[in-house]
Amino acid sequence: MNADFHLSFTPIQLLLSVLLLVIAVASLRLFRNRLLYRLFFVAIVLTGILFVAVPELPYYIANRLGVGRGVDLLFYLLFTGFLMLIAILYRRLLQHDVILTQIIRQNAIKNHRASQGTPKE
Amino acid sequence: MTEQVYIVIPSYNEGKVIRQTINSLGNQYHIVLVDDASTDETANAVRDLRVYYLRHEINLGQGAALQTGMDFARQQGADVVVHFDADGQHNPADIDRFIETLRTQKLDVVLGSRFLRREDLVAIPRLRRLLLRVARVINGLLTGLWLSDAHNGFRVMNRRALNAIQLKENRMAHASEILMQIRRLGLNYMEMPTHIIYTDYSQVKGQRWQGAVDILIDVFINKYFR
Secondary structure, eight states, X not given: OOTTOXXXXXXXXXXXXXXXXXXXXXXXXXXXXXXXXXXXXXXXXXXXXXXXXXXXXXXXXXXXXTOOXXXXXXXXHHHHHHHHHHHHHHHHHHHHHHHHHHHHXXXXXXXXXXXXXXXXX | OOOOEEEEEEESSOTTTHHHHHHTTTTSSEEEEEEOSOSSSHHHHTTTSSOEEEEOSSXXXXXXXXXXXXXXXXXXXXXXXXXXXXXXXXXXXXXHHHHHHHHHTTOSEEEXXXXXXXXXXXXXXXXXHHHHHHHHHHHHHHHSOOOSOSSOOOEEEEHHXXXXXXXXXXXXXXXXXXXXXHHHXXXXXXXXXXXXXXXXXXXXXXXXXXXXXHHHHHHHHHHHXX
């Protein structure tokens, strides 16, 4: 690996870095009260910026892991992350279903229309 | 002392037949109609009838409607709860027979089955029969409860079962979920023959086979991912 890379940004590198930073800030606001999510997101964004700034880095890591191309490594990571995301969101969705059901059920019971006389009466 | 029997009828857009179904039950039971956010005339159709009318603001599914009805019945002090379909395919005459068995045999749950008597069996449309046989095996494997029928909506349970069973499966997979819970909670159960009336109406409204695949996936998710 070339040791003397210097941090002069090409326009695309600059653009990507700025975008990632914006996402980082937005996600910090988004995941309020979720430290784990925040740390995870920040770590991803920082890695992203690092990869943008030093394009040789993913290539180097990929080689060490035996993947071949840096792009392939990124693809595998993205794909895994994508599946994880779906699982997490789906779980969350199920939790919301449970809450929604409880609210609707409680309302239905509270607001029931009474029977006109009961069998015993 | 008379037992307080509550008939829970989950209903979604059954406005055309719901009156008839409720009237067929006579006036010896408490009737809890859980309207699962119907968009038809259901609410008005039963306005003058002697029923408890509960309405979900959003459609949640039959499992959720049953649980709402069961929660309500429990709060009202029900001794026995009966699950009864809104479309009139169940036979009201079965109710007392089932309750009698529940009491004399000291059972917690009595489940209806279309496969115990030849005359009930032949009443089932052929494709439906095939589907039910497959569903029965899948149900047995998943729930550990080997019954002769699968997804029969006619059930009778006592207070103990009412207190213990808690349906989390909002849609049709609740039928398998009930079996799982019966097994897990160690409830005493038995199957009894029921006659299901397959009218053109209930045929159209009934489940399609695609629904069975959905149910299977729901049961799976419920069992392993919650």
